[in-house]
Amino acid sequence: MNLKVKIGNLELKNPVLVASGTFGYGIESADFLDLNQLGGIITKSLSLKPRKGNPPKRIAETPAGMLNAIGLANIGVEKFIEEKLPLLTKLNTKIIVNIAASSVEEYVECVRILDKEEIDAFEINVSCPNVKEGGLEFGRSLSKVGEITGKVVASTNKPVIIKLTPNVTFISEFAKVAKEEGATAVSAINTFVGMAVNVFTRKPKLSHITGGLSGPAIRPLALAKVFEIVQNVDIPVIGIGGITNSEDALEFLITGAKAVQIGTHNFVDPSAPIKIIKGIEDYLRNFNFKDVNEVIGSLQLS
Amino acid sequence: MFQTLAKVVEKRILTDQIILVTLRSEELTNNVKPGQFVNVRVSETCYPYLRRPFSYCDVERDTFKLMFTIYGQGTKMLANASIGSKFDVIGPLGNGFNLDDDFENAIFVGGGLGIAPFPFFTRVLKNKKNIYTYIGARTKEFVVTYGLQNYKIATDDGSIGFNGNVVELLKNDLDKKFFNGKIKIFGCGPTPMLRALKQLSEEYDLICEVSTEEAMACGFGICQGCPIELSDSSGFKLVCKDGPVFNVKEIKL
Ligand SMILES: Cc1cc2nc3c(=O)[nH]c(=O)nc-3n(C[C@H](O)[C@H](O)[C@H](O)COP(=O)(O)OP(=O)(O)OC[C@H]3O[C@@H](n4cnc5c(N)ncnc54)[C@H](O)[C@@H]3O)c2cc1C
Ligand SMILES: Cc1cc2nc3c(=O)[nH]c(=O)nc-3n(C[C@H](O)[C@H](O)[C@H](O)COP(=O)(O)O)c2cc1C
Ligand code: FES
Numbered sequence: 001m002n003l004k005v006k007i008g009n010l011e012l013k014n015p016v017l018v019a020s021g022t023f024g025y026g027i028e029s030a031d032f033l034d035l036n037q038l039g040g041i042i043t044k045s046l047s048l049k050p051r052k053g054n055p056p057k058r059i060a061e062t063p064a065g066m067l068n069a070i071g072l073a074n075i076g077v078e079k080f081i082e083e084k085l086p087l088l089t090k091l092n093t094k095i096i097v098n099i100a101a102s103s104v105e106e107y108v109e110c111v112r113i114l115d116k117e118e119i120d121a122f123e124i125n126v127s128c129p130n131v132k133e134g135g136l137e138f139g140r141s142l143s144k145v146g147e148i149t150g151k152v153v154a155s156t157n158k159p160v161i162i163k164l165t166p167n168v169t170f171i172s173e174f175a176k177v178a179k180e181e182g183a184t185a186v187s188a189i190n191t192f193v194g195m196a197v198n199v200f201t202r203k204p205k206l207s208h209i210t211g212g213l214s215g216p217a218i219r220p221l222a223l224a225k226v227f228e229i230v231q232n233v234d235i236p237v238i239g240i241g242g243i244t245n246s247e248d249a250l251e252f253l254i255t256g257a258k259a260v261q262i263g264t265h266n267f268v269d270p271s272a273p274i275k276i277i278k279g280i281e282d283y284l285r286n287f288n289f290k291d292v293n294e295v296i297g298s299l300q301l302s
Numbered sequence: 303m304f305q306t307l308a309k310v311v312e313k314r315i316l317t318d319q320i321i322l323v324t325l326r327s328e329e330l331t332n333n334v335k336p337g338q339f340v341n342v343r344v345s346e347t348c349y350p351y352l353r354r355p356f357s358y359c360d361v362e363r364d365t366f367k368l369m370f371t372i373y374g375q376g377t378k379m380l381a382n383a384s385i386g387s388k389f390d391v392i393g394p395l396g397n398g399f400n401l402d403d404d405f406e407n408a409i410f411v412g413g414g415l416g417i418a419p420f421p422f423f424t425r426v427l428k429n430k431k432n433i434y435t436y437i438g439a440r441t442k443e444f445v446v447t448y449g450l451q452n453y454k455i456a457t458d459d460g461s462i463g464f465n466g467n468v469v470e471l472l473k474n475d476l477d478k479k480f481f482n483g484k485i486k487i488f489g490c491g492p493t494p495m496l497r498a499l500k501q502l503s504e505e506y507d508l509i510c511e512v513s514t515e516e517a518m519a520c521g522f523g524i525c526q527g528c529p530i531e532l533s534d535s536s537g538f539k540l541v542c543k544d545g546p547v548f549n550v551k552e553i554k555l
Binding site for chain 2: 068
């Protein structure tokens with residue numbers, strides 16, 4: 001049975017990846033699952049210089065999900081290369097480094113530095129809703145997404161995946177721009193802007209007031225975004241949003257995502273990605289598929 | 303760290319408000335330090351979705367106890383669990399209290415359910431150090447003494463013990479030179495209490511460690527959701543991984 005999928009030149013041993021910001025720098029969950037079995041690991045968003053992140057409260061639980069306003073707390077590219085990458089490159093899985101920056105130049109600089117390292121691809125986060133300074137949410141501007149994609153693609157030979165925000169009217173327009181500027185694939189989606197209020201204190205539950213909504217609550221919304229892109233743009237899509245088990249993952253694959261990422265559920269069940277890979281295998285066996293690629297995009301619309 | 307199913311073997315209602323649940327698991331009881339915690343998946347569905355953190359209240363052979371009040375849906379589900387049911391639990395998590403300092407007198411200060419880690423701590427330090435326990439509560443209905451020894455009580459309304467807060471009660475004893483030998487303070491409770499302990503420990507030049515609380519998603523350092531600010535404002539540490547126990551000097555309270 002074949003579980004391998006190809007995203008441009010990037011070959012994954014199976015279509016199950018772990019999402020940026022929900023798996024640390026890649027090795028912290030090693031007590032709970034065999035990292036080598038994953039299709040790939042996407043690291044926490046890195047910026048050129050370390051970032052402290054937002055003050056507490058950074059998270060709040062909501063129905064079937066959570067809000068987060070971490071504020072891209074991270075150790076910076078240099079420390080990542082020194083302290084984290086040596087362990088990551090020993091693993092037998094694809095390492096995709098996620099980058100978030102506050103200017104086009106910073107994206108390019110990060111990619112140039114990391115391009116020399118033993119990593120397999122870049123995921124470019126143009127869509128973090130939680131950072132105030134520099135108007136980081138480039139993801140809502142078609143021209144900015146185009147410019148960032150073009151310049152990053154020109155700075156590396158490795159595959160470039162653009163991670164899109166759902167906080168726009170037509171996400172497929174952004175996927176189209178990413179494709180035109182040479183992106184290998186798009187990831188859909190990052191979190192939805194959300195908010196919650198503590199009625200006892202009458203204050204927002206997050207210090208940043210609004211945050212990113214993730215978890216099962218967003219799965220149908222995420223699936224509709226993936227569907228919109230698949231129907232309108234010929235570019236590989238990696239589906240993300242509220243996936244908790246293999247059935248959830250299969251919804252995205254059937255809709256046309258080439259691969260999926262597990263996010264918030266890594267906090268709830270750190271061994272979930274492996275269970276999901278096994279569940280997909282069982283599904284293929286039970287329904288007599290020889291290859292996961294037979295399932296991808298097999299959505300029956302009539 | 304382990305992720306495993308732990309079985310509910312006993313439940314006790316300590317007061318109207320406070321419940322003690324005993325769970326069994328070999329992995330989760332091996333090499334545990336006082337001050338460490340577990341992260342419990344209270345529901346297999348999406349409500350509530352995130353795990354709930356609880357201190358190891360006591361550890362005995364292959365069982366451990368959790369002590370809690372019913373706040374919201376998560377603690378309600380745990381309180382309603384039937385004997386024999388199982389919960390998916392991750393642990394042991396966090397750093398735990400540090401026992402390497404030079405001290406003869408361990409002073410435990412617990413505010414409200416902040417006393418939760420001290421029954422286990424008492425078991426570990428018994429016959430090794432002098433233990434003095436200070437319990438603070440709103441009224442006598444909220445006072446639990448389960449597993450504690452040599453304790454004094456303070457209540458906000460004076461319904462039992464000292465009329466005032468628990469840090470004032472400890473200060474009185476420090477003024478009276480009540481303790482013989484070197485002292486280390488271990489605190490756990492609401493932030494205003496920890497802040498008062500920080501002040502007290504600075505005033506009397508005593509070593510003081512406190513167990514802190516912050517909302518958590520993962521409990522082991524992957525979400526960056528549980529920051530606590532360093533006292534020199536240089537950045538944040540993570541309560542779940544770098545803590546929950548910190549030297550009070552290190553953090554802003
Ligand atoms: C390291 C660590 C160790 C811990 N150890 C323990 C322990 O040993 N024992 C223990 O009891 N707890 C402990 N806690 C706290 C414990 O995790 C929470 O009590 C638990 O998560 C509550 O879950 P819940 O689902 O019942 O309530 P939630 O629903 O998560 O939260 C509490 C609810 O109370 C509501 N609420 C009701 N009244 C008020 C009010 N007046 N003001 C504000 N909010 C109000 C809030 O809106 C909220 O919905 C610990 C926490 C940490 C971080
Ligand atoms: C706590 C937290 C931190 C996150 N940090 C990042 C990040 O640093 N970079 C990024 O591109 N996405 C980040 N995300 C978004 C996730 O990668 C994912 O796109 C989103 O959570 C939706 O998937 P889910 O519902 O499966 O969690 C974060 C999400 C959460 C919950
Ligand atoms: S709770 Fe996730 S990092 Fe602390």
